[in-house]
Amino acid sequence: MRVLILGNGVMSNILKDVVINSSDTFVDMIDTKENIECDLDFDVIIDFSNHLATKKVVDFAIMKNKPLLIATTGQTEDEIKYIEKAKEKLNILKISNTSLGVYVMNEIVKLASSILEDFDVAVEEIHHTRKLDSPSGTALTLIENIKKSNENKEVQVNSLRLSNISGIHKVIFSAEDEILEIKHTAISRKIFALGAIKYARKMLD
Amino acid sequence: MRVLILGNGVMSNILKDVVINSSDTFVDMIDTKENIECDLDFDVIIDFSNHLATKKVVDFAIMKNKPLLIATTGQTEDEIKYIEKAKEKLNILKISNTSLGVYVMNEIVKLASSILEDFDVAVEEIHHTRKLDSPSGTALTLIENIKKSNENKEVQVNSLRLSNISGIHKVIFSAEDEILEIKHTAISRKIFALGAIKYARKMLD
Amino acid sequence: MRVLILGNGVMSNILKDVVINSSDTFVDMIDTKENIECDLDFDVIIDFSNHLATKKVVDFAIMKNKPLLIATTGQTEDEIKYIEKAKEKLNILKISNTSLGVYVMNEIVKLASSILEDFDVAVEEIHHTRKLDSPSGTALTLIENIKKSNENKEVQVNSLRLSNISGIHKVIFSAEDEILEIKHTAISRKIFALGAIKYARKMLD
Amino acid sequence: MRVLILGNGVMSNILKDVVINSSDTFVDMIDTKENIECDLDFDVIIDFSNHLATKKVVDFAIMKNKPLLIATTGQTEDEIKYIEKAKEKLNILKISNTSLGVYVMNEIVKLASSILEDFDVAVEEIHHTRKLDSPSGTALTLIENIKKSNENKEVQVNSLRLSNISGIHKVIFSAEDEILEIKHTAISRKIFALGAIKYARKMLD
Structure with missing residues (x-):
């Protein structure tokens, strides 16, 4: 499974380490404050950025037509609706706690x-x-x-x-x-990364 | 629900108190060391006696054709088989912990x-x-x-x-x-009596 | 130890039972809503009545010249001062939780x-x-x-x-x-009675 | 406080990281399997090596005349006696769990x-x-x-x-x-390093 990570905060970096040390493949880690762009091949997107980037993240996933796991929280009603509507076209999972x-x-x-x-x-x-x-x-x-x-x-x-x-x-x-x-x-935040990978794998099955 | 209690140990007495102080009706509490006999009307039998009385208890329930809740533990294989066979004719439930x-x-x-x-x-x-x-x-x-x-x-x-x-x-x-x-x-043994009543009620539904 | 109990609520009754079933001697249980009177001999007073009776309770203990354990709570500043002043003449202990x-x-x-x-x-x-x-x-x-x-x-x-x-x-x-x-x-309120007895015994030593 | 660390296992390395990221000064980390030698100045020795090195560690501390915190366990009676005797000349503390x-x-x-x-x-x-x-x-x-x-x-x-x-x-x-x-x-082993530093500081006071 080739994993593209969105966000570059603490959780994104923990996830990056976990993917690198697993049998999965780390593709890239992209800051969502800028435009989200990626020309590499990948199988799944895991979003640990921030709810403020939700719409941008969803648009990117639709454009690439790849499964999207949203692991951020605090979405506004408007952002939640945006996700719901996108689910009609795309494989999206929103999880508030991936452990x-x-x-x-x-x-x-x-x-x-x-x-x-x-x-x-x-x-x-x-x-x-x-x-x-x-x-x-x-x-x-x-x-x-x-x-x-x-x-x-x-x-x-x-x-x-x-x-x-x-x-x-x-x-x-x-x-x-x-x-x-x-x-x-939760003894460390690593479990949220491990859990995110499990959820991502299930989305692909 | 009219409840007949078998056994006269600590748990049977707690159950008696609980039934008396509820909207259900206490019928009688019978020592299973003697012959089990009861001419009163009742809806369900709750057994808190001892696994040694299991066969006698089952026979009595079959004769009366009333639902039987067995709340004793430690049954031998032979006693377990006796219960299993009786289930073909009667509504019997065996629970090791009624809480x-x-x-x-x-x-x-x-x-x-x-x-x-x-x-x-x-x-x-x-x-x-x-x-x-x-x-x-x-x-x-x-x-x-x-x-x-x-x-x-x-x-x-x-x-x-x-x-x-x-x-x-x-x-x-x-x-x-x-x-x-x-x-x-479990803060007190009363919960085992309260749970037994709930199980008995379910058997009647 | 001969125990006089003040108050006749739940805790006083639990304490009465505990004293009766111990090697100590139960003397009497007195409602503090009336005048507090007792002609029997006793060694210690345990007060589980109500903070409203505090002054009356203290006066009674001073008159009898016997150690007083106050196990009620919620005393006003005025009542607290009354206790403090009485301590100059009498062996008084005030405990908010006797466990x-x-x-x-x-x-x-x-x-x-x-x-x-x-x-x-x-x-x-x-x-x-x-x-x-x-x-x-x-x-x-x-x-x-x-x-x-x-x-x-x-x-x-x-x-x-x-x-x-x-x-x-x-x-x-x-x-x-x-x-x-x-x-x-605290699994039951009995511990507050058991603890009160221990405190009372210590006061006598 | 300038800290010299003895031992080069997991705990010594965690301690090294903790000292480096604190207001204290890391001096050196020395493997006790070889001769213990250090020409640098330091204020205190913290030993996370192994009880087998106890005597060597004590000798080194006496020679340098510096306070020694022993944080290893499993010492033999003989090694314990060696420590006890050294305490007559030197400021030594032995702690089985520095948390x-x-x-x-x-x-x-x-x-x-x-x-x-x-x-x-x-x-x-x-x-x-x-x-x-x-x-x-x-x-x-x-x-x-x-x-x-x-x-x-x-x-x-x-x-x-x-x-x-x-x-x-x-x-x-x-x-x-x-x-x-x-x-x-204990959420992580880092606390044993943090605790060791506190003990060391107390030894210097």
Whole structure:
């Protein structure tokens, strides 16, 4: 799989390292602040740039007619609609957290919520102090999934911003005399790169 | 729902209290050491007696032609076969842990294991110091479910016996740089009674 | 040790049961809404009534000249001063959380804070949905102790209100690449009675 | 502070990086398999080599008359005695885990054990699958500290070996209806380097 990376921030660079050290092929890493151009051959685009570049990124993928994995968050409604419309013509996947563990956590939480209807539910998340948005995008996605079986479910949510923590998410289901907790710990940001590659490969299959 | 309880140990008495304080109707609590007899009307039988009474319990349920929830553990192969055969004629459910949370935990663990194939897996359990078997029956069921998607999966298991802890079970999925933990805490044994009632109600639906 | 209990709410009744089932002697349980009177002999007074009775309780203890353990919270400044003044004549102890574990947790947190100066700190607490104040009194005491070595320390605090949880408190110290967590779980309110007895015994020694 | 590093393994290299990126000065990193020689000026020696080099390292420090922090483990009794004797002439500190959090954890555990005499105690530790010794040296030190107030205290200990976990240690104090847990998580081995520098600075003060 030949991978083209969009964005040149921390996550793009981690992904570049991971691709180089894998059986996949690194093609190029392109800053999306300028025009996005690439004359090399590639199989898939992984976007770790910034939601502000979303439209440009989608246009580029359509022009090249290649599968696009969007791993940025914070898109405006307008940008989300742009992605949705492009899906009619192109293989696009938008994932707020590419870690495999968080993917499973979301599946688990959907399942648990559909059965534990009477349980109180809370989401806790801890991230490094440089993270500006709160609650995290992943926490919001978890809440969405908790509410899938009951949209009126009240979900308490708590955030902490501590030192350099890569990301801890916990969902607590609590009823009279029993507690079920599901907790994901990201030890480093490398897992988001590893997960992105898995998602990209699935898009090609 | 009119509930007939079999057995007169700690769990049967907790269940009796729970039924009395609910919208359901408590019919009777019968010691299974003697002949099981009951002339009152009831809708469902919940068995918290002892696996040694299994055959007698099954015979009684068949005679009365009423749904039977078996919540005892430790059945011999012979007793298990007896239950299986009776299922041809009768609505029987055998559950090793009636807590709703543990039921969900098992479903979750099956789902997680089928996706997180490359993750290392461990089970931890903590119970009160009077508990003799180790690992707990619930831990063994969790391991069974972890292995459902890969019977050769190695699962580490650790047990602690501390003070009067009702039951804590944790499953840890660990891969490079990420950890997913699923933890169930039973705060009191009442949950096993509450769960039994839910299972019984489902059998009637 | 002959114990006189003041107050007749949930905690007073739990304490009564605990004393009766111990090697100590239960003397009486007195409602503080009326005049506090007792002609029986006793060695120590444990007050689980209500902060509104504080002055009456203190006067009674001074009259009887017996050690007084005050286990109620929410005292006004005026009531606190009344206690402080009475301490000149009488052996009085005021404890916001009589659980032995929480006492140790506070000692631990003072020690840890004094060494881990550069760590970010947060307090999390979870209680049942009937608890009105948030954060809990115990969380506030923990924060006070964290700030003892540095009054300008910023301490994040998060509260959840879930089902019937008796009380979970966690203090998180987080620095670059390491986390130290101290967590106390109250499984039932009985521990507050057990702890009160231990404090009372210490007062007599 | 001018730091001379002994040893050239993983930890020595991490320490080198940390010193270079700090306000301290990196002097040199010396392989202890050869003769230890250094003509440059330095203020402190940090030894992350191997216990087999202990005597050579001590001799070198005495000759240079500079404070020595020994951060290796597994010393024989003979080597320990050699260190003890050298302490008469030289400022030497031997630490089995230089993480500041683990230092505090040990202090905490000593304090908690001395008060929570009747609590059951257990130690859990999780490390990467390449770690051969089990329980970990840090777990053994924790148990030693737990036993300081009561040498006959029974301490249960559990180990798990999962993926690439840097080191998780938990001490559980459990009594009737309450649990106190103290947990340390090392997110990367960098903390052992950061801690070593703090210890070294303290030696100079």
